[in-house]
Amino acid sequence: DPQQQLQTQSEQQQPVQLSLPKPSGRYLRVRIADQERSPDDRVAYVVETRVLDQEATPQELRDLLGSHALQTCRYYSDFDLLRGFLELKYPDCLIPPLPDKLSSYAPWKIAGQKFDQDFLDNRRFGLELFINRVLCHRRLSLCQQVVSFLRHDSEWRLRVFTPAIGQQLDAAISARSAAFRLRSPLPAVATMRTNAAAVRAAVQAVAKAYEQLVARHYRIHRLHSTLGGILSDWCGLEEDPAFADALQTAGHYMDVYASGADSAVGEDDELLNRLREAAGFCDSVAGLCRRLELKILKAEQLEDAIAAKRDEKRRVETDSYGLSLRGLRTRLFGAQDAEQKRAALYQLETDISQLEAGLATARRSLDAGSASVDSEMADFQAQRRVDLGRLVALLCEMRAEKLHRACRIWAHSRDTFARV
Template identity: 30%
Template sequence: TETNTEIVNMAVSSPDDSDSLRYDSDDISIGGDDSKISNLFNFVRDISKNNKLSDHVEILVSEHEKRSETGSMGMKDVFTTYLIEVRIREENGRKRQVAGNPSSLWRRYSEFEMLRNYLVVTFPYVIVPPLPEKRMTIMWQQMSTVDHFDADFIERRRVGLETFLQRVASHEEMGRDHLFHTFMLQDENWRETIVGTGFQSKQDSRLKNLNASFRLKKPDKRFEGLKIYAQELRNNISAILKTRAKLAGTLYGIHKIHGNYGRVFSEWSGIEKEMGDGLQSAGHFMDAYKDYIDDFMNEEEQISDQLKEYIYFADSLKAVCRKQEVMQYELEKSEELLSSKRYQRDQLLGKAPSKTLSLQGMRSKIFGPEKPEVKDARLRQLEDQIEEAEEAVLRNQSETMSFMEHALSEVERFKKQKGSDLKELFISYAVLQIKMAKR
């Protein structure tokens, strides 16, 4: 519709660089109609570069719903959708409050994947937050039969998707991207809009990444170190999760076997007269001990999911390193081309020795030396090619240096975030274990 087109145009317009947030709180009560969503777009657009979107907008993935539709071949497609709600925070003194009703829409997991792929291409130097896993991995034995439509698994994925959106919103650059905004606000034609950017054609293929990795002559030591760091992070987190899965399976079995003792004590209490009450109490205690493990395991799984996120963060870091290798390889190729063209020019001018078995040398011996006008034409052509190659080298150098500068800055930000998050996770895990031991 014309209204939706107007909304998108407002979203993609260049943001105001002023440091203040210019909006009237009376106009920002967000509901479902286009005019209120338009107000939200205007608000998001006017956030200055010195502010994070997450400081001024609350983003929630509040619900999930199982749906089905019939495809073109008559096949029934069953999937889960997630409700995204966006509210604006307004400052009242030092206290932030959420203003108005939320703007909301439903998104499929595949649309979250499309958004993340777009962000990876658009911000190649950023360690883009990962999505929650589509199917369970590194699970303890009791969870091995859970499918990807299980209610608990879907709920945990909902939490992971909410974390993903909040992490993107808290990033200074990704949080300002207009297609990220429209993902949360534009219900219709969002897929067509993002596909129209052509981001899919800009993705580096695996073959290109491998080619750059093997043929790179001068790899940057800093990024080589980051590749090792990312792999070690992945291995260490995986080892922790696998150990935890074994412990969880063992602990779960110990607790559940007490249910058998509870049943024995309950039956025994009916036989014994003097000890009946005591045996009955012991049976109830065993039953409670058996049932308590379920809640405990649910809490542990939540911590495990947050820890698992850093396995995929490590993959995101390795993706940044692969991109650096591709850019470095392109720079080396452009430098080699420039060197080759300069050498050909020097050969033509007699400043460099000709190769013994070169095609040009054989031609000169057979047909004689080139005519002056042919030589001049070749020289002019080489000069043009050298000029183009020099421009390509300068362009690649500038892009590579800019990428590396931004990427290293992102790595430092990621390390601080990782240290803070893992510290909080391990403290939560220790507190949970203490709580369990006290029972």
């Protein structure tokens, strides 16, 4: 019976359920339940937090949570500010990436729509991934500002975005594009950056190819929708009942195939979001390498400053300034007296002591940062293999399932078209 086959085929047309697990925090689980449009044309996200195990949660985290309601509204700019704050406070940690703020063009969407519902849903999913990955981290999950971000705290932004933090964020943005050369770069940092760039290029190539494939299949779905409409209209013009019934059945099969377009696009959007997140993590690795290089640069600048001060001290002790402005002044007006020389040497020794203390602190920070980065990268690479393996396997599985559905529809409709 064609109608029974059509009903069976419609049941088989149910979307494939994504089996990619969503990350969950060590002690907390965050869900962005909804999004709402504020009066000033901004999108606010309703963030709900649930404690996974009250007894296993550390006491310091329970004290931070307090009795506040674990539901609040946050904007995208709040998530962006939180990420910038974490980069400043934890420069040795791999901070998860944020989803794109603006919609990117896709053949099945209208470009430039700020409040496109599909884009907002994808961004909400990406923000939920971001905050849960932060809560998975052993250090970031215990940050006071992260917990305050999850509480109903209206003054959170005022406490975080202080003038000092604003200046540091501006300096960090400028440092990302600054060009400098290190005397003694770490080979491990160069290797990490090269590997991250290679993985990012590979992930972007997969995402681009998959997006083109999705666009092609979307056009095929729409073509079947048009064909189904033509066959349905044609059957109304035919007087022969058998011929009209065959046309109507063929049109139903085309409509069944076309009806899976929206659900297929939703599934593909989620997979593409995961691929974009993987590419964003590669950018986070590059940012981590950049912050480590800035620590090396700071140590080298302190070494140069100490060398310059020691050279100046030697010149003061020997009164040999060479062809400099101070040397010319010494020749014209005579050398400094003993008291002035003693004061200058004391000031130089004080400056050298302060610079050496700063250099020792910078080297300790660099050593600790290098060890922390090694640990972060080991955890990241282990998790990346699992996530990318599952993602690619699911991607292939979903495409194969969709092709099988198309083959089944056309296999059932072959006899119908033979009748036509």
